[in-house]
Amino acid sequence: MLPSELTKKITFSRGIRDGDLVIVYERHDIMKAVKVCESSVFQNRFGVFKHSDWIGKPFGSKVFNSKGRFVYLLAPTPELWTLVLSHRTQILYLADISFVIMYLEIVPGCVVLESGTGSGSLTTSLARAVAPTGHVYTFDFHEQRAESAREDFERTGVSSLVTVGVRDIQGEGFPDQFSGLADSVFLDLPQPWLAIPSAGKMLKQDGVLCSFSPCIEQVQRACETLRSNFTDIRTFEVLLRTYEVREGKMDYCQDDDLASVGNIPCKRKLSSNEGSNLQKNPSCPPIIARPCGEARGHTGYLTFARLKCFQ
Structure with missing residues (x-):
């Protein structure tokens, strides 16, 4: 049953509470996700910081320790979460994520199907994009990885917007219950051409599909399969220079x-x-x-296609 009446919003406009997840920020390349516990402390190169001093302060606060050194306590937004999450698989970064959300035409209220979940970097951003009334259904064939993703979505406050399923989409396709209901489909699979026919059945009329592949040979084969039921097929490589x-x-x-x-x-x-x-x-x-002397190069190719309208 689709959660059409979800109203929970992703918001951090309140004080930090015991049990909250915060991003402890030292500088742009030194951050860590920490669960606040009143009896715990956080230690880094600046010394010891008591969690009890954090409780009640708003997200974004600058907090000091007994030595006068400080860190910032930031909200676990999708952008920051992408930079600190545990890498169970290769992940998508901000440049690719923003491009995917734009070209998949994802707005609040959309229903999005994703395979595979991986580390959940993209999924977290998808959840915010569809909030408060949309939903993301993400699938991974690896049960332990799926369970870890569920725990992360709970920690980052998007669990009400995301449902994680264990399923081999390449071999079984998407569940029939989503047939004709998805606004967008995202595939991050080694053989996306095996899942494309099923993805086409899940999409609404004029729906959009995106396939992420690191190798151009995967792109070529996926595009051959897309031609039968999709149009406006385009492939991009996003290279970011900071x-x-x-x-x-x-x-x-x-x-x-x-x-x-x-x-x-x-x-x-x-x-x-x-x-x-x-x-x-x-x-x-x-x-x-x-x-910058160190720049992130090729991550993968993004192939987009729109489902043909058959009258």
């Missing part, structure tokens, strides 16, 4: 000689106004932006 923005030292020059920013050579000629300002405020460092 930049580091910080204060830094810049060597200025009054002519066209090369200056340098970090280890990246560049020309930087001072204008008359800049030269005057630099003389007035010699201690004011410039803001430098440059590509």
Whole structure:
């Protein structure tokens, strides 16, 4: 039975309670998911932080320990959860997730089918996208992995929006009870072409399917199968390039000689106004932006297709 009357919203606009999950933030690349327990403490390189000091504070608070060092207590949003969750399988990251939700046309109230669940990174974002009245039905063939995912969805507060099933979608297809009811279907399977016929039966008229595959050979075979019942077939590779923005030292020059920013050579000629300002405020460092030395490359190919309308 579809939960058409679900009204629970994902909200963190209250104080932190005993038993809540929080994201302890030190800096953008050092975060940890912690379950609050009044009698427990959190230890890191800054020292010891008492959980009892956290209870009652709003999410986003800056909390100090006895040494005057601090961390931030952030809400377990899907974006942050993706960065701290346990990797039971390879996961989708923010760039792919946002692209998937947009191209699958997922809005509040949608019914979404997913296979496989994996670590639940995408599932958590799907749940927020369909809230408060939609639902995500996700399937994984691995029973222990499915149970771990259920526990994570409970911890992050989306369990009322997600149902986890144990099923081999490649071999058995989706359950018949969802036939013609799904707005969108997402496949993350080694052989997606085996599940595509079943996915087509689950979709509403004009529904959209997405298949994620790391290898182009998988994409080619999936597209061959999609041609029979789908149209508007398109494949994308999302590559994200991030930049580091910080204060830094810049060597200025009054002519066209090369200056340098970090280890990246560049020309930087001072204008008359800049030269005057630099003389007035010699201690004011410039803001430098440059590509990060470590960039995430290929994650996978996203193939989208729309179910044909047969009159």
